[in-house]
Amino acid sequence: MKIIDSHTHLGKFGQWNCSCETLLSCMRKFGISQGIVSTINANEFDYDSSIIITDKNQIKINDDMLQEIKRYEGKLKALFWIRPHSEIADRELEDYLELNRTWYVGLKVHPRCANLKFSIENYHTYLELCKNLSIPFCIHTERDGFSNIEYIYNVAKQYPDVNFVAIHMELGTNHREAIKYIKQCPNLYGDTTMVEIDDVIEAIGFCGSNKILFGSDAVVFGEESYKRYDNFKEKLRNTFNRVEVEDLFCNNAKRIFKSI
Numbered sequence: 001m002k003i004i005d006s007h008t009h010l011g012k013f014g015q016w017n018c019s020c021e022t023l024l025s026c027m028r029k030f031g032i033s034q035g036i037v038s039t040i041n042a043n044e045f046d047y048d049s050s051i052i053i054t055d056k057n058q059i060k061i062n063d064d065m066l067q068e069i070k071r072y073e074g075k076l077k078a079l080f081w082i083r084p085h086s087e088i089a090d091r092e093l094e095d096y097l098e099l100n101r102t103w104y105v106g107l108k109v110h111p112r113c114a115n116l117k118f119s120i121e122n123y124h125t126y127l128e129l130c131k132n133l134s135i136p137f138c139i140h141t142e143r144d145g146f147s148n149i150e151y152i153y154n155v156a157k158q159y160p161d162v163n164f165v166a167i168h169m170e171l172g173t174n175h176r177e178a179i180k181y182i183k184q185c186p187n188l189y190g191d192t193t194m195v196e197i198d199d200v201i202e203a204i205g206f207c208g209s210n211k212i213l214f215g216s217d218a219v220v221f222g223e224e225s226y227k228r229y230d231n232f233k234e235k236l237r238n239t240f241n242r243v244e245v246e247d248l249f250c251n252n253a254k255r256i257f258k259s260i
Contacts, residue, residue, distance in 0.1 A: 001246060002033040004253040007138070007167055007193045007215030008076075010065050011041035013113075016220050020068055023219045024075065030226040033250075035076050035218070036105060036257060038138075039065040042081035043113040051115075058083040059096050066103055077257065079108035079138055082126055085115050089125035097133060105257035106136040106165075111146035118151040120158055127159055136163040136256050141178065142171040153181040156188045163256050165189045167215065175199045183207045189256065191215035192248070194228075197235050200248075204236075209244035213252045 005027065009018045018040065027035055042061045045051055054061070062080050069076040080097060082089070097104050107126055111118045118139055120127065130137050141147045149170045156164045169178035169190040179199075182190045183206055190207070192200050193215040203212050214232075218225035236245050243251075 001249060003031055003214065003249045005032045005035045005216050005218060006165070006213040006253045006257070007191055008035040008037045008218045009040050009220055010037055010068065011039040013040035013043050014046065016040060018219045020072075020076075022222065024072065026218055026223060026225055027075075030229070032226075034074070036079060036253070037065070037069060037076045038079040038081045038108040040081075041065070042083055043110060044083050044085045045113050045115045047112070049115060058087050059093060063096075066100060070103070077105045078103050079106045080104050081108045081110075083114065084109065084123055084126060089129040094129055094132065097129075097135075101133075104135070106130075106138055108138045110140040111151075112140070112142065112144050115146075117146050118155060120155055123155070127155070127162065130162045131159060134161075134258070136165055138165040138167055140171070141166045141168050143173055149178045149181050153185055153188060156185050160187055163187050163189065165191055165213065165256070167191050168193050169195055169199075169203065175203065179203045179206055182211055189213060189252070192229075192232075193217045197232055200232070201235070201239055204240065204244065204248065209240065209247035210252060212248055213256070214249045 008023055010020055011018055039062060043052060066078055107130060116122045139152050141149050141152060149166055152164055152166050166178055169175045175195060178190060182188050189211050190203055191213045216225060
């Protein structure tokens with residue numbers, strides 16, 4: 001069975017150092033066929049709300065990652081990590097994404113690390129960009145006042161033509177609110193990143209197998225990034241049929257990230 005990891009990282013941020021070599025090594029060991037990667041170098045703020053100074057704009061930061069992953073013949077695809085606090089989605093960005101459409105399959109943001117609550121007002125130009133290019137928007141979700149699941153739900157309702165992926169299904173919670181909103185909103189999806197297997201099973205059972213994607217956060221936790229997923233495949237196969245399991249690990253990602 002092909003496995004697509006919809007949530008992996010490269011770059012350095014705080015205590016994390018995610019190298020391409022480590023990521024690909026871990027993917028091989030766990031049997032990951034393809035990874036969707038974004039660069040944590042693009043964060044605008046530290047977790048303590050201190051601004052991160054850089055002389056590179058969002059296109060340059062993301063392009064540095066793109067040139068690295070191009071060497072691996074499609075093993076990795078990319079999410080463009082946006083910097084909405086200091087930049088907007090302008091014609092230059094749209095042209096850049098169009099030029100590199102083979103590689104970029106969506107946008108990514110961590111609202112807390114952008115120091116901006118996820119809302120239509122703050123992200124308008126990026127939301128319009130997703131609509132124009134028919135690409136999904138992947139958002140770190142956490143009950144932190146920046147990326148609460150209800151914020152993503154409210155925006156998703158206003159942009160029915162854009163698919164939204166709620167990464168973590170609201171990190172640090174029991175995920176019940178996230179699962180409820182994912183069920184209610186046709187264009188809102190969840191992923192398995194740092195979500196316990198029992199909660200993943202509940203999410204699939206309640207929302208349907210077409211609404212949840214496999215994601216890991218590799219290689220934020222280094223060589224151990226996939227360890228928490230050791231029993232995922234076995235437990236899911238014991239609970240769901242073959243098609244439902246393939247939806248989680250492959251089919252949903254192929255459908256949402258169209259360039260895979």
